[in-house]
Amino acid sequence: MATRFRVQRIETGGVLQPREGWLDNQNEFASEFNGYLDRDNIPASAINETRIVNNAFHDLFFDTVDVVWNADGGVLGWQHEDGAGVALPEISRFLAFDSLLLVQASIWYQYSGGGGLADQDATIVDFRIAMDGITLDQTGPISRFHRRHGAHLLGVIPIPAGDHRVHLDCRVSFDVAGTGAITLLDTATPGAPSLAVQAGELVVLQRKR
Amino acid sequence: MKAGAHLVVQPLRGIDQRWRPAPNAAAVVRDMRWNQKDGWEDSGGYREATNPDPETGNSPFVGQGTIESLHWFAQHNGARQWLVWEDSAGRLRAFNGSTAPAVPWTHLEDVRGNLFDAAGRTRTIIATPWQGTQAQAWGGRLYLVNGYDEPLVFDGVKCDRAGWSERPSQPYATAVSGVSTTLNNFGFGTGQKLCARKYRVSFLNERGQESELSPPSNPMVVDTAAAPAGARRFGLVSIPLGPSECVARRVYATQDYLDGDGDYTDTGLGEIYFFHSEVQDNETEQFEDHVPDPLLGSAVDDLDFGPWPTGGKYLAVFKNTLFIATDDGLFFSAPGQPEVIPSDNFIPMGDDDMGPPTGMRPTKNALLLFKRKGVYLVKGEPLTGFSAHTLTRDQGNDAPNALAELPGLGMVMVNGNGVHLIEGALENTGTVTAIRRLSTTVPDEVADFASAALIAAHGAVYHRDKEYWLSVPRLGSNVNNRVLVFHYEIGEWSWRPDFPINCMLETRDHRGLLYFGSGSTTTLKRGLLVYSPGFPDKGGTAIQPLYETGDIDWGNGFTAAVPVHLAVRCIGHGNNDLNLNYRINRQVVAVRPAVMGTDQQDHTGRFPVFGTAVWGTDRWHRMRPVEVVFDLTGVTEGPARAISFSLSPALRHLQLLGIDVAVTPGAERDILPYSADRGDAGQLS
Numbered sequence: 067m068a069t070r071f072r073v074q075r076i077e078t079g080g081v082l083q084p085r086e087g088w089l090d091n092q093n094e095f096a097s098e099f100n101g102y103l104d105r106d107n108i109p110a111s112a113i114n115e116t117r118i119v120n121n122a123f124h125d126l127f128f129d130t131v132d133v134v135w136n137a138d139g140g141v142l143g144w145q146h147e148d149g150a151g152v153a154l155p156e157i158s159r160f161l162a163f164d165s166l167l168l169v170q171a172s173i174w175y176q177y178s179g180g181g182g183l184a185d186q187d188a189t190i191v192d193f194r195i196a197m198d199g200i201t202l203d204q205t206g207p208i209s210r211f212h213r214r215h216g217a218h219l220l221g222v223i224p225i226p227a228g229d230h231r232v233h234l235d236c237r238v239s240f241d242v243a244g245t246g247a248i249t250l251l252d253t254a255t256p257g258a259p260s261l262a263v264q265a266g267e268l269v270v271l272q273r274k275r
Numbered sequence: 276m277k278a279g280a281h282l283v284v285q286p287l288r289g290i291d292q293r294w295r296p297a298p299n300a301a302a303v304v305r306d307m308r309w310n311q312k313d314g315w316e317d318s319g320g321y322r323e324a325t326n327p328d329p330e331t332g333n334s335p336f337v338g339q340g341t342i343e344s345l346h347w348f349a350q351h352n353g354a355r356q357w358l359v360w361e362d363s364a365g366r367l368r369a370f371n372g373s374t375a376p377a378v379p380w381t382h383l384e385d386v387r388g389n390l391f392d393a394a395g396r397t398r399t400i401i402a403t404p405w406q407g408t409q410a411q412a413w414g415g416r417l418y419l420v421n422g423y424d425e426p427l428v429f430d431g432v433k434c435d436r437a438g439w440s441e442r443p444s445q446p447y448a449t450a451v452s453g454v455s456t457t458l459n460n461f462g463f464g465t466g467q468k469l470c471a472r473k474y475r476v477s478f479l480n481e482r483g484q485e486s487e488l489s490p491p492s493n494p495m496v497v498d499t500a501a502a503p504a505g506a507r508r509f510g511l512v513s514i515p516l517g518p519s520e521c522v523a524r525r526v527y528a529t530q531d532y533l534d535g536d537g538d539y540t541d542t543g544l545g546e547i548y549f550f551h552s553e554v555q556d557n558e559t560e561q562f563e564d565h566v567p568d569p570l571l572g573s574a575v576d577d578l579d580f581g582p583w584p585t586g587g588k589y590l591a592v593f594k595n596t597l598f599i600a601t602d603d604g605l606f607f608s609a610p611g612q613p614e615v616i617p618s619d620n621f622i623p624m625g626d627d628d629m630g631p632p633t634g635m636r637p638t639k640n641a642l643l644l645f646k647r648k649g650v651y652l653v654k655g656e657p658l659t660g661f662s663a664h665t666l667t668r669d670q671g672n673d674a675p676n677a678l679a680e681l682p683g684l685g686m687v688m689v690n691g692n693g694v695h696l697i698e699g700a701l702e703n704t705g706t707v708t709a710i711r712r713l714s715t716t717v718p719d720e721v722a723d724f725a726s727a728a729l730i731a732a733h734g735a736v737y738h739r740d741k742e743y744w745l746s747v748p749r750l751g752s753n754v755n756n757r758v759l760v761f762h763y764e765i766g767e768w769s770w771r772p773d774f775p776i777n778c779m780l781e782t783r784d785h786r787g788l789l790y791f792g793s794g795s796t797t798t799l800k801r802g803l804l805v806y807s808p809g810f811p812d813k814g815g816t817a818i819q820p821l822y823e824t825g826d827i828d829w830g831n832g833f834t835a836a837v838p839v840h841l842a843v844r845c846i847g848h849g850n851n852d853l854n855l856n857y858r859i860n861r862q863v864v865a866v867r868p869a870v871m872g873t874d875q876q877d878h879t880g881r882f883p884v885f886g887t888a889v890w891g892t893d894r895w896h897r898m899r900p901v902e903v904v905f906d907l908t909g910v911t912e913g914p915a916r917a918i919s920f921s922l923s924p925a926l927r928h929l930q931l932l933g934i935d936v937a938v939t940p941g942a943e944r945d946i947l948p949y950s951a952d953r954g955d956a957g958q959l960s
Contacts (some may be wrong), residue, residue, distance in 0.1 A: 067356040067370060069324065070786065072809030076929050081849040081876075084895050091809065102785075104355075106372025154777040 068104040070094050123274040128267060129155035135263040137191075137238045144194065144235040155268035157235035161225070166273045169202055169221045171195045171234045173266035176214040191261055192237040195219045195268070198230055224275060234268050236261075282829075283842060285933025287822065289767025291716040296825040299933075302714070303823040304769035304917060308740050308808070309762040314846060316930035317820040318740075318760075318771060319808035322799070324790065325375040335378050336802025340364050342792025343400055345778040345803075346419070348412035350431050352785055359383070359417060359429065360778075360792055360803065361408050365398040367391035367419075367427075367434070370803065379803075384433045385427075387519055399423040404731035404753055406633070406675045407778065408553035411590035413597060413613050416482070420599070424589040428482070428614070435480065435520050438583025438614035442487035443476045443524070447513040448495035451563070470497040472510060472564075475527045475548050477580065478517040484614035487524065488548070488577045489515065495564075496533075510564035517557050526551040527575050528589035530568040548575050579609065581618035589675065591635040593642040596657050600632040605644060610657035622663050624651065629649070629668060633730070634675035637693050638686050639703055645672035645688060650697065667710060670695070673726065676778065677734035677745055681763045687713065687734065687743060694745065694761070713761060717768045720759055723749040731755060735779045736763075737789045737806075744789070746776035754794050773816040775800050811927075818927050824934065826861050826917040833913030838907045840937035843922060846930035847901035848875040849884040853929055855905050858919045865921065872925055877901040900932060 073094050076087035089099025135152045138145055147153040155171065173193060190207035219234075239260050284299045289309070291300035308318040327334045340363035349356045358370040367390075368380040382390040389395040398408065408421040418437050426437035448538060471494045478486040497508040514524060532545035539545065541807035550572030554562065589600040597613035599606045604623040609615045624632070630647030637643070642653035644663065648671045655661035660892040672678065672688040679687050685706070693715075699708030707951040714721050725748040732747045732755060741764045746755040758771040781787055789806040800814035812818055829836045842855060852872030856865040876882065883893035923932060 067782065067784070069372065069788065069805075071322075071788070071805055071807040073807055075809050075811060075927075076885055077849070077851060077926055079850040079884050079926070080928055081847055081898065082883045082885060082888045082893060082896055083898050086900070097784075106370070106375075108373055109375075110371075110373040112373075127676055181427075226667075 068102045070098045125272045127157045127270045130267045137261040154234040158231040164275045168271040170269045171219045174216040175263040292719045300825045302825045304822040307820045314930040320810035320813040321804045321806045324803040324805045325379040328376045341794045344408040345792045346410035348417045350415040366395040404728040420587040439486035440529045442490035444515040445490040446474045446492040448492045450497040451511045463777045468535045470531040471533045473529045476523040477525045479523040480520045481522045487580045517911045523556045524554045543913045581616045589635040593637040602631040633672045636678045674732035675728040677732045679734045693721045728753045773813045821923045823921040826919045836938040841905045842935040845932040848928045852925035856921045
């Protein structure tokens with residue numbers, strides 16, 4: 067409702083004075099132009115897609131890991147950085163407005179070492195994409211029937227403006243006894259498998275809500 | 276008064292229709308506004324809120340009927356504003372300037388996509404005078420009720436039903452069993468006993484407002500001792516689907532209320548419901564219950580919920596609580612939950628002989644509820660409850676839409692006896708709680724009120740000009756046909772004709788514009804109209820300012836005077852005449868057959884004017900007070916004991932500050948018997 071109307075009217079034969087009719091009306095409209103124009107002042111469909119700059123309402127971010135990331139067998143929970151300081155992909159950004167994040171991640175990884183077939187059902191790995199620790203999507207446990215695997219994750223979350231971090235995490239565990247009791251995957255133990263992420267990519271599409 | 280003296284009357288004031296008003300009071304103040312420099316100047320006109328189509332000249336409001344109610348609310352801290360109206364065809368529209376000049380509105384639509392355009396959905400409109408649709412903004416939403424249709428809430432995108440009219444039907448539960456080795460902590464156990472549980476369900480709408488709880492389900496009885504041995508038992512619960520506004524459902528359950536022998540345990544245990552879970556959709560019809568007693572949530576009191584009352588006519592927000600007035604009484608919501616009306620949150624109000632509620636407004640730490648013949652103060656707190664206190668049973672309010680709070684004064688209410696101000700609120704507000712008559716000086720206007728149609732009157736405070744507008748039906752009309760204006764900073768009245776105001780409001784933003792919905796379908800006078808002094812006329816009808824002083828008394832029956840000159844103290848507006856006529860001794864007919872006209876210029880130094888000023892020769896000037904002098908010749912009715920002056924502009928602009936009347940002695944020259952020559956029988960003869 068950015069509407070204004072003239073507040074004074076000049077009359078023929080009226081005294082030649084600038085305030086009423088000139089300055090008062092000018093002030094009325096100037097104060098509206100200075101910041102209050104809104105949808106009611108713009109004809110419908112006057113602004114279409116071609117008049118909006120690229121990335122006006124969205125932005126795209128990505129991060130990759132292209133060196134080998136080795137899971138730490140001594141950690142039972144989610145891991146992001148390995149013992150050598152290599153981190154899985156992550157994106158930290160200050161978002162200036164409330165947004166909807168569409169997050170995708172793809173990775174491939176491989177096992178080495180480990181026991182025979184009996185162990186293959188007992189070694190499991192999870193990957194997840196998360197925002198500020200909140201899980202957006204999770205692969206669920208993947209067993210070690212194949213030496214090499216790929217995984218793809220997709221998640222969406224609405225978030226308020228501010229600093230946020232989107233990250234890819236990995237979790238490994240090893241059911242040594244095959245009883246359902248989860249223990250640490252101890253790579254120092256002879257015969258225990260080790261897991262290495264060979265490559266991974268994280269893509270975040272930020273869309274204005 | 277001394278002979279040969281001047282009578283200076285300044286400052287001029289508004290209408291006083293009593294027999295003996297003060298000299299500076301007026302008999303008529305028409306189409307004029309009081310300004311902050313203590314002058315009376317011409318008031319404004321109106322036009323449609325958007326320009327007509329520049330090619331065709333057509334107004335978008337042709338054939339659109341009249342506007343019945345007008346509502347304003349804002350979202351996003353005022354950045355997005357809405358002007359919503361309802362027209363005589365029952366359409367709900369919101370102003371949309373981006374589609375001007377063709378159709379500067381958008382039809383509101385309900386959650387199912389039906390437009391309120393009379394073809395899709397229609398709102399009830401009463402042809403006879405009524406209170407119309409009432410609105411209340413809350414949390415970026417607008418609630419609408421009219422006493423007939425379902426209550427609506429508009430969130431800027433769609434309309435939805437406000438609150439709940441029904442509660443869910445009874446859920447149904449049965450026991451199932453299964454063998455599990457891993458879910459050790461779930462289900463109803465493997466102990467050797469009978470267990471029983473009941474369920475209740477409620478609906479949630481997208482604003483998180485919860486319905487009444489359903490009736491309890493049948494008892495879901497589980498025999499954990501039954502075969503197969505060791506199997507864990509679960510409940511299979513069927514829950515009802517909600518209406519279209521339902522987005523989730525909450526499930527409540529009792530704890531197991533049977534003991535080891537299958538008998539009832541503690542009294543009432545089977546009637547205490549605890550939060551069980553929330554089903555985040557309106558599609559699931561069954562779920563498997565495996566929540567044991569210790570993992571149930573907090574207890575729920577079904578008296579905390581209730582339906583939105585039917586027939587809600589008036590809304591108000593007070594102390595974080597939504598109040599809904601119906602003909603039955605006053606309902607109020609749970610604090611912070613405007614659509615949840617706990618079943619005990621009802622004040623019957625009593626005093627049915629005072630008539631139904633006729634309006635509601637919050638003010639000064641109290642909620643005022645009006646009846647035809649009563650005013651009540653609702654006070655209290657949401658947590659401790661509210662109660663109604665009788666302020667008066669002497670008089671009430673007839674015009675729900677005329678209620679308005681005057682800055683620094685109090686709440687205005689209008690009834691057939693006049694316009695009244697409610698001051699104070701039974702608390703230490705610094706003002707005695709009292710009802711004061713505002714219309715003391717305008718008894719003739721009040722007598723003209725069409726009291727049967729007064730429910731159609733509308734009022735609004737126009738802060739730009741420090742005015743309270745009261746659009747009333749008069750002289751038997753069933754539509755508003757005169758605007759009374761109360762200039763609240765000086766406590767004076769004036770009036771304005773030719774404003775077809777069906778409903779009006781002042782925008783609550785930095786603009787403070789006065790919009791009104793027209794009750795007319797006449798060209799230039801229909802649709803959504805806006806008032807401004809910058810407009811040339813009132814929808815094609817001329818603005819005709821008139822200031823007529825009251826009958827200024829001189830002396831008494833033994834002495835009189837002859838007015839010889841009148842100096843009008845006004846602002847020098849230019850070469851357009853200030854017209855004068857005058858009446859002597861309260862005669863109906865003016866002294867002069869035609870008005871006297873004189874330029875609104877200072878005769879000692881005239882200013883150039885628009886239309887004849889020459890660029891490069893003339894120069895800008897400022898407005899200034901001047902004296903425009905008239906010779907009051909031709910007084911044939913004298914000697915004068917009372918005189919009244921009528922001042923108006925030949926065109927439109929004028930601004931009056933005061934008058935200065937010069938008089939000469941004019942006592943009775945021929946001493947006559949007091950009775951005979953005055954038409955009586957003759958006391959001296």
